[in-house]
Amino acid sequence: DTGVSQNPRHKITKRGQNVTFRCDPISEHNRLYWYRQTLGQGPEFLTYFQNEAQLEKSRLLSDRFSAERPKGSFSTLEIQRTEQGDSAMYLCASSPRLTLNTEAFFGQGTRLTVV
């Protein structure tokens, strides 16, 4: 399967701990996005990479959040000193930059629960 892959699928952590999620985009997709979805809401944009460059960050992305995409392939999203409000589904998506407008392909997400 060559879709977007996210690991882990589920993560339960204690408040104050650090967590890291990984996203493997579709091969050769040079755009990669991170979104966060809470119950009853649509996905909210967090950050965007064009190859290895992080080009945009939402104000939702506090200083405790950091994302990287070394070598323009997989990406990681780290949350430091987790808070209960960080509990959400974290979604990764990728798209090719073939045309100006194209759909993004989403992974299955990582569900984070902070207890």
Added chain:
Amino acid sequence: DQQVKQNSPSLSVQEGRISILNCDYTNSMFDYFLWYKKYPAEGPTFLISISSIKDKNEDGRFTVFLNKSAKHLSLHIVPSQPGDSAVYFCAASGSNTGKLIFGQGTTLQVKP
């Protein structure tokens, strides 16, 4: 502020009938609109899209209509099938980054 709104949290239709899901937006800079479908415990799956230079796009049972003057789009599913039961998200893009702004979603239930 909610730039993309889906005002109906849920919709229930009978199998074989038409399902109409609605979406409103406020940002006139949006130029590309998409519908995604989401099953529980899965990521959103792309369904259909429309560029702002068009007012209709059709793909099999799915048709999206765009009314730019009203800043409104709708998704029509005909005929509806029980497998269509899912949460449907409207999304919009207006920058060359491809960043998507999503609505809150509408849960569609198609009854056999």
